[in-house]
Structures are given as C-alpha cells and as structure tokens.
Amino acid sequence: MKNTILKFMFISILMAIAIPAHAASVLHIWSCELEQGKTPADAEAVSSAWLKAAKGMKGGDQLKVYLDYPIAANSGGGSFKFVLIAPSFEEWGVFNGGYEGSAAAKADEDFFSVAKCSRSSIWESNEIE
Numbered sequence: 001m002k003n004t005i006l007k008f009m010f011i012s013i014l015m016a017i018a019i020p021a022h023a024a025s026v027l028h029i030w031s032c033e034l035e036q037g038k039t040p041a042d043a044e045a046v047s048s049a050w051l052k053a054a055k056g057m058k059g060g061d062q063l064k065v066y067l068d069y070p071i072a073a074n075s076g077g078g079s080f081k082f083v084l085i086a087p088s089f090e091e092w093g094v095f096n097g098g099y100e101g102s103a104a105a106k107a108d109e110d111f112f113s114v115a116k117c118s119r120s121s122i123w124e125s126n127e128i129e
Contacts, residue, residue, distance in 0.1 A: 025085055025125040026092040030117035034078035038114045043067055043080065046111045053103035059094030060104070062087045082117055085125075 034043060047065055054060040068081040086092035099105055 024089075025087055025127075026089050027123040027125050028084040028086070028092070028120060029123065030082040030084075030120040032080050032082050032115045032117040034080070034115050035113065038078075040067070040069060040080070042114045046107070046114045047082065050104055050107040050111055053107045054095070057095060057102050057104060058098050059086075059091050059096075062091060063095065080115075082115075089124075 032043075034040070044067060047067055051063065051065045054063050054065075064085040066081075066083040066085070068083055070079060086095065
C-alpha cells in the first residue's frame with residue numbers, strides 16, 4: 001500500500017489544486033486477496049488495528065475504512081476491496097504526506113500477513129441530498 005500511496009500523493013496534490021473546494025469525499029480503493037488460511041474476520045481485525053493507527057496521524061482523525069466483499073460478482077474466493085474514505089483531498093494529502101515511517105505504515109506488516117493488495121484507484125464521491 002505504501003508505494004501506491006506515494007504514487008498517488010503527487011496526483012492528489014495536483015487534484016487538490018485543480019478541483020474547486022466543495023464537499024466531496026475521497027475514496028482510495030485497493031483490490032485485495034486473502035492469504036491462504038485467512039478469513040474475512042482476520043482481515044477485519046488487522047484493518048481495525050490499521051485504522052486505529054491511521055486515526056492517530058495528522059490528517060487521519062476523520063478517516064473511515066470499509067471492507068467490501070463480493071456477493072454476486074465475477075471474482076475469486078477471498079477477494080475484497082479495502083476502501084479508505086477521507087473527507088477531502090486536502091485531508092487525504094496531509095495523511096499520505098506523513099505516512100512513511102508512521103504507525104499505520106508499521107501496521108501494514110500485520111495487514112500483509114493476512115491479505116495482499118494490488119492495484120488501487122482514487123475516486124471522488126459527491127453526496128446527493
């Protein structure tokens with residue numbers, strides 16, 4: 001996750017400059033696979049520990065994490081999405097700027113013993129009222 005985050009950090013800074021200020025959330029979504037013998041409960045436990053560490057970082061206090069599991073999808077067993085939600089591109093950038101060497105980065109080791117995440121994407125989410 002760390003390398004992907006660093007790649008997207010530059011993009012986020014550019015997007016933060018180019019996008020006018022409005023109430024849009026940022027969704028950073030990773031495609032993940034459980035390791036052999038690991039369960040969704042294991043993934044939820046390490047994700048909870050990761051989120052606790054992330055919330056202690058500058059820019060991390062409002063982060064949310066969801067694990068999305070396929071119900072009716074063309075995907076392999078053990079696949080899920082790790083969805084990180086930040087309240088704005090600014091908060092997402094602040095969080096990612098301090099990621100290297102942080103407690104959340106250290107929690108990646110425990111996470112990666114349970115699941116491996118490959119490609120990721122960044123989405124903007126606008127709530128409709």
